[in-house]
Amino acid sequence: MSVHDTTRAPEAGREAVDVDPELFAAEWEKWHQGKDARLAAEHGFLAITGLHWLSTEPQTFPGTPGTWSTGPEGVVVELDEGTELVVDGHVVRGRHLFGVIPERSGIDAVWGDTVLEVAKRGGNDIVRPRNPAHPLRADFKGTPAYEPDPRWVVTGRYETFDEPRPTTVGASVEGLQHVYDAPGRVVFRLDGQELSLTAFNGHAPGSLTLLFTDATSGVTTYAANRNLTVETPGPDGTVVLDFNRATNLPCAYTDFATCPLPPAENRLPVAVEAGERIPHERGPVD
Incomplete structure (x- = not known):
């Protein structure tokens, strides 16, 4: 059974997950190591010169x-x-x-x-x-992150738009723009507030990508963007958002990326102290 399969009543405005903390941490660590391994693959983003x-x-x-x-x-x-x-x-x-x-x-x-x-x-x-010999890849020591905590796993609902909405967003490269079709939005609660994020289609069929910033952006997390993948919504639109798995996009590590920025409405007014932090490559973080 996945650690996300059962929940109990919300606490402090968040959906608490009823799991074994050690199992939860072990699953997160396996995921995080895999994510860093893909980033630092022989011809991954860290190899771009x-x-x-x-x-x-x-x-x-x-x-x-x-x-x-x-x-x-x-x-x-x-x-x-x-x-x-x-x-x-x-x-x-x-x-x-x-x-x-x-x-x-x-x-x-x-x-x-x-x-x-x-x-x-x-x-x-x-x-x-x-090139695999690029120093950014050769010197990579992994991505710093918050300790995984089940309290940052929340249940939300996916609301589809009547028609996909073409959405223009900026990019990590000045003057560049990306246009994506947004099929809907995800609504959820954090710290007693109802919040929502415009969603884009994810890489896997049926999955969703949420690009966002929050009150930690530019402080402990990368300023420009954060990324969260959400698995295919349930038949009733239920989705699980595990902010422990909020990741940096490649532009957090290298200036040779063209990553999209979040839509203007995807700035969360709360501090999401979960997921990946500012990479070592961008300087120390207190």
């Missing part, structure tokens, strides 16, 4: 082979003689057309130990080299 914006003018970039440009036919690279990439398992040389890349999609090209992420973010084509 640059964020390069493509234009119609051919350009070269540090740590990246060839000359790059984009236009009506999509992203193009012109490789020097003797240089090759592996794209979708095929070796390419000379001129290679990646084509038009859809928003929030990407193609990986392998160049020796480096993986070149060719992607589109906020309507712009980009190239991001990922």
Whole structure:
């Protein structure tokens, strides 16, 4: 049985979870280690060495082979003689057309130990080299976090909108914007207050993503954004929000990310002292 399967009456405005504290902490630790392992994977976000914006003018970039440009036919690279990439398992040389890349999609090209992420973010084509020897990855010591506490697990309800609402949000890169369809909102209680967060579709089918900030943002947690994944709502719209699993997005660690910012309405007026804290890479936190 999951530690989230049973609850008892709310205490102090929160939904208290009736669980074995040691089991709860062990499950959280396993989850947290897995999250950090994905972040620090060989070609994960911590391996990114640059964020390069493509234009119609051919350009070269540090740590990246060839000359790059984009236009009506999509992203193009012109490789020097003797240089090759592996794209979708095929070796390419000379001129290679990646084509038009859809928003929030990407193609990986392998160049020796480096993986070149060719992607589109906020309507712009980009190239991001990922090298496992990058110091940010090599020196990573894990993400600091609050101690897991069952009192930060709350039950809420998911309310769908009549139609998904196109929602424009800012990004960690100045001047960049993202547009997401918001299918609904999640309503819940904390500290005796009824609160709500606009929800976006999550990575797993049926799941939800909640981008938010709160009174800890910029103090003990990363200022720009926090992220919470919510599993598929129950038939009656019931959802479980485990704020112990509120995570940093990649922009909390590296300036080479294009992470979305929360919608304006997703600023919580309470201090959510749970989940991941400001990374060591951004400086010490008291």
